[in-house]
Amino acid sequence: MPTYEYVCQECGHQLTVEQKMSDARLRDCPACGKPGLERQLSAGGFALKGSGWYVTDFKGGSKASKAEEPATAPCAGGACACH
Numbered sequence: 885m886p887t888y889e890y891v892c893q894e895c896g897h898q899l900t901v902e903q904k905m906s907d908a909r910l911r912d913c914p915a916c917g918k919p920g921l922e923r924q925l926s927a928g929g930f931a932l933k934g935s936g937w938y939v940t941d942f943k944g945g946s947k948a949s950k951a952e953e954p955a956t957a958p959c960a961g962g963a964c965a966c967h
């Protein structure tokens with residue numbers, strides 16, 4: 885379920901709500917009771933408007949291990965009929 889960030893334009897209260905895409909947006913602020921909530925774009929990896937911080941999300945990393953494939957056995961002299 886996607887998570888939405890709401891910020892109240894009236895009092896600045898922030899909250900995070902899990903909602904389905906089809907759910908109606910919240911409007912009433914639980915802190916001040918006014919219909920001042922504005923939904924932010926998404927959670928994670930974005931700059932919150934007006935608050936001056938941002939999250940940088942690094943995922944994964946470098947894999948240093950290199951798998952060496954076994955060399956194909958060269959033609960073994962005596963038992964091979966190809967020469």
Ligand SMILES: [Zn+2]
Nearest residue numbers: 892895913916
């Ligand atoms: Zn509020």
